[in-house]
Amino acid sequence: MLLIFAQWLGQDVRAFNVFGYITLRTVLAAMTALVISFIAGPRVIRWLAAKKIGQAVRTDGPQTHLVKSGTPTMGGVLILISIAITTLLWGDLTNRYLWVVLIVTMGFGAIGWVDDWKKVVYRDPKGLASRWKYFWQSMIGVAVAIYLGMTATTPAQLELIVPFFKTVAYPLGIIGFMVLTYFVVVGTSNAVNLTDGLDGLAIMPAVMVAAALAIFAYVAGNAVYAKYLFVPYVPGAGELCIFLGALAGAGLGFLWFNAYPAEVFMGDVGALAIGGALGTVAVIVRQEIVLAIMGGVFVAETLSVAAQVLYFKFTGGKRIFRMAPLHHHYELSGWKETQVVVRFWIITIMLVLFGLSTLKLR
16 A cells, blocks of 8 residues: 555655565554554443443353453454554555455454344344354355455465375365365354453464464465475465454454453454454465364364254253363363463464474475
């Protein structure tokens, strides 16, 4: 955007070449989003509190959560504002991938906003009906799957890349790619949403995964590095670093207010959006399996819910876990909330490092 602005002013674009470096713009994007979050955070929290947009707490959950009742929620809007402003400021607005990810993020955020608004403002405990929630998620998932599938420029962009092997990849074809994309985008969105149940639990792993994906995006967007590291070359994918840097900075800024004891909760508006963004980026850079590795905490939380529901139905009321998602099981097993959060962060750090190792361990 700065380069476009320079041309509009009639200035020599070469004077702005320093801002052409993706790495520099990624760092500046992270810093910008962080500053925006710090500045806007208190104002957003005051607005949410004034509108009495407070979190309702489950009475059948850990009793220590009852004190959180009434804490402002829908704070994910702060993240979306920071990401949008920063991406438009530092990103190359002619890059189609940047717009795809930004639109998906805002689309899922809109679904989450409606769901949260119905729950909190209209006092409807069900929020947006599940069938409509998944319908609109599916519409976005199908749309991005079709777009990315139909605009793929190389066969490698339609393959499932297996990490740890130099040349192992499975051709998916257009239909297979679209199906995979749909499940990755929608599945990741819901996985992050299920994880968002404790102060700081979801946002920090999301920040770490976003930072790691930025490295994969940079490599995928560079023909030399992609060839050297045996990853698919995806022209233009490097620009996603700007978006991911903005997400990481906005996430850290939000964590400042969301750390225990939280002043504000993310809500579906933030969790659905962040998950959809991470899933979309992973598809573009062809690292779906690596996303599942690095986001292992999200995967475990989702599987715990699925296993609990299925086991409950097939056994006539028995449970595997004390409570699902998984973080509540550990709380009810005696872990303090902060212990669960920090330990899940540590696990995510290890998984992210393991995922990054796939760049060389081939």
